[in-house]
Amino acid sequence: MQPLSNMKRRFYLVGLILLFVILLPIVIFFADGYRYRSGSGFVQTGGIYISVPYSNANVYFDRTLYGRSSFLRRSFYIDNLTPGQYVIRVEQPGANTWERTLYVEPQLVTDTSALLVPLEFEMLKIITATSTATTTRTLTRTAFQDMQTVFSKPLATTTASSVAGLSVVLEKGNVYERRNQVNNILPPSNFCIRPSQCVSEIAIENGPDTAISAAYFGGGIIYAIKERGVFFSESDIRFAPVVVSLYPKKGADFRIIDDALIVKDEAAYYEILGL
Structure with missing residues (x-):
């Protein structure tokens, strides 16, 4: 050759x-994310990342079915999106529909995590007497008295999260989640209206009624309103976070005891399961 x-x-x-x-x-x-779009020419695109930590949930992108979660697939990435506003919806049998309006910006990924709250909760009445009823939970007299002691003390007005820099705050009858702005640490996506626009405070309950207790639980925040009872809320500055009434009774309060959600209604105590 x-x-x-x-x-x-x-x-x-x-x-x-x-x-x-x-x-x-x-x-x-x-x-750099440039893609050709008919009528717009070349534009810089972005993406959306959705975490769905549940199986058998349908994920919709702008009202169209995009995929279904499974044991092996718990996240979805949608790329090459023209900057703008999109709606993500997640549905699962037996759970409240989760929906979020997300903004996509050039060269950035907007992320979110679906929180599916059951449509119905199991509630067990806590008693000291021996019972075989499946709707009750039996405690020893000492454990029952210890529970009463916990309720006799008010919750702290500030409770730290397991995520560094986050806390739920009870202030002047309102409930907020706040983050400490630390250099070189990106804020959680739920604090960002859009990837480039973030806040340091999310109002969980900020109305005319009076919040008396608040704490982290079940991936969200539990709070008690003096006039309306006990609620569970997702914390997210974006539209529209999930809010569910757990025990709609005036004067009801709650405590987290040994990782269990306990509600007090006058002299009666209940454990709420399912969150």
């Missing part, structure tokens, strides 16, 4: 250099 002549070698070298020079801007162009 004859070696290439010097002229052919120079020809191939120059051709490869020209090809590299031509393709490099195109590669950078696409790497």
Whole structure:
């Protein structure tokens, strides 16, 4: 086999250099998120990442079924999206529908995590007498008295989260989740109206009624309203966080005892299961 002549070698070298020079801007162009859109030309795109920590949940993107979660698939990534507003909805039998309005920005990924709250909760009355009823939970007299002691003390007005820098705050009859702004630490996505616009406080309950207790539980925040009872709320600045009434009775309060949600209604105590 004859070696290439010097002229052919120079020809191939120059051709490869020209090809590299031509393709490099195109590669950078696409790497920067530019895509062609009919009617708009080339635009920088973004994406949405959705965590769905449940099986058998349907995920909808702008009202169209996008996929179904399973034991092996708990997240979805939708890329090449034109900047703008999109609606994500997650549905699962037996749970409240979860829906979130998300903003996509150029070269950024908007992330969120679905929180599916059951439509119905199991409630066990806590007693000290021996009972075989499946609607009751029996405690020893000492454990029952210890529970009463816990309820006799007010909850702290500030409760820290397991996530560094976050806390739920009870202030002037209102409930907030706040974050400490720490350098070089990105804020959780639920504090961001859009990826480039974040806040340091989310109002969980900020109305005319009076909140008397608040704490983290079940992936969200439990709070008691003096006039309306006990509620569970998702914490998210974006529209629209899930809010569910757990025990709609005036004067009811709650405590988290040994990782269990206990509600007090006058002299009666109940454990709420399912969150």
